[in-house]
Amino acid sequence: MxxxxxxxxxxxxxxxxxxxxxxxxxxxxxxxxxxxxxxxxxxxxxxxxxxxxxxxxxxxxxxxxxxxxxxxxxxxxxxxxxxxxxxxxxxxxxxxxxxxxxxxxxxxxxxxxxxxxxxxxxxxNDKALKLAKKYDDERMLRSSAESHNQLTFDTIDKVEQFAKLKERNRIAMDIHDNIGHSIAGVLMQFQAAKKIDPIDKNKADKLYEASTKRLAETLGMLREIVHDLKPANLIGVEYIKEIVDDFKFCDIDATYTGNFTNISAVHIEIVTTILKEALTNIIKHSKATKVKLTLDSNKKYLRLFIKDNGLGCEDITENLGIRSMRARVENVGGNFSIGNNNGIVIVCVLFMGNSE
Incomplete structure (x- = not known):
């Protein structure tokens, strides 16, 4: 021009x-x-x-x-x-x-x-440049997301194994730095109290009291570490119920039917991941006031149904979060669907025996 x-x-x-x-x-x-x-x-x-x-x-x-x-x-x-x-x-x-x-x-x-x-x-010209930059940024973001989704599940497994190893090392350091040092400190206090007990009874009693209090604190730290180590399959559906109960954005009408005792840890992990992602999206986008949640379990399948009464979306674009949910379900041979019906509807079906 x-x-x-x-x-x-x-x-x-x-x-x-x-x-x-x-x-x-x-x-x-x-x-x-x-x-x-x-x-x-x-x-x-x-x-x-x-x-x-x-x-x-x-x-x-x-x-x-x-x-x-x-x-x-x-x-x-x-x-x-x-x-x-x-x-x-x-x-x-x-x-x-x-x-x-x-x-x-x-x-x-x-x-x-x-x-x-x-x-x-x-x-x-400035507006055109801004639009072109925005388009380039979105294209790079889409490209990055697509590249991320093309990672093989073998690679994902390796990443998970590395994360587990890293977490084990962290826990070991926590036990050594916190529990170990605290127990060593308590031991020294008990030894000191034993030595001065014949000489100064009051001072020894104070040391015994301080040692007992510190030992109780150490036991509390140890319980926290053990709680963090507790696997999802031991918590089962109670873990899912805890996630639902902790959700304060809007009311959740939750229904649980069937026997949940034999659900695999893999299926529990998939269901909890999808539930967390869905609830996060409800907070971010839906403006919903109520959520309907149903979890059905029988000998053939585990079915999760989530529906909110929010704004919904006529043209749902599967972003990284939705694609990640779909990939997790389909990787174990399950079915995943998301749609709009006076709010967003998510249905996940995991078949028993297909958790590998």
Missing amino acids: KVLFNIIYVLCMSIIIILTTSNAFVDTGLLLIILIISLVSFKGMHSKWMTTVQMIAIILATYQNPMFAYFFGMVIYSLIMGKNFLAVLPLLLASYIFSSYIEIEILLPTMLLCGYLSYNVSVV
């Missing part, structure tokens, strides 16, 4: 100057210089500096022929496109100086029109 405007503007002004000039040789030479500078500027070579050179050349040419002042509009267009608003001031000063030699009532509207056009084109 900038190049097209400058080409048209230069051609029009050149024709007017050639037709009205009284010194064709000098004015033609000045026109050629301005044209060369403009061509270099079109190529984008040091555009900011070339615009400055162009402005100086046009001001000097105006001393020779005031008609060159009409080229100020072209320079203003380039300056505003480059957001060099203060650089317009010298042109306004030059217009005032040459006002006695040119028709200022024509020159100023021309300059204003060029500036207004340039500003609007600049705004449109």
Whole structure:
């Protein structure tokens, strides 16, 4: 747009100057210089500096022929496109100086029109660049998500094994740093209390009391670590009920039917993961006031049904979270579906015996 405007503007002004000039040789030479500078500027070579050179050349040419002042509009267009608003001031000063030699009532509207056009084109270009950047960012995000989903389940298993090993190391460090040190401290306090008991009974009793209190705290820490080690299959459906009970965003009408004693740890993990993701999405997007949850278990399958009464979505796009839920279910031969029916509906069916 900038190049097209400058080409048209230069051609029009050149024709007017050639037709009205009284010194064709000098004015033609000045026109050629301005044209060369403009061509270099079109190529984008040091555009900011070339615009400055162009402005100086046009001001000097105006001393020779005031008609060159009409080229100020072209320079203003380039300056505003480059957001060099203060650089317009010298042109306004030059217009005032040459006002006695040119028709200022024509020159100023021309300059204003060029500036207004340039500003609007600049705004449109900025919006286009922002939209293009947003599109590129979304495309990169989609590409990244697709690459992530193409990881093989063998790789995922390795990651899980590494996470388990890392967690075991963390627990070992907790036991060593916290439980071990605390027990060692209690032992030393008991030994010290035993030694001073015959000498200072009150001081020994205080040591015994402090040791007992510290031993109770150590037992509490040990219980927390053991609780964290308790696997999901030992908690079973009670773990799912705990997640539901802890959900405070809106009411959940939960129904549990069937026998849950023989559900595999893999199925419990899949159901809890899907439940957490679904409840997180309800908080983020649904504006729901009620959730219906049903968990059915029999000899053939385990079925999870979740429905909210929120805003829903007519055109559901499967983002990374939904694709992750689907992948977990389908990896063990189950069925996963998500839809819209006056709110989002999620159905997950896991078949018994397909937990490998």
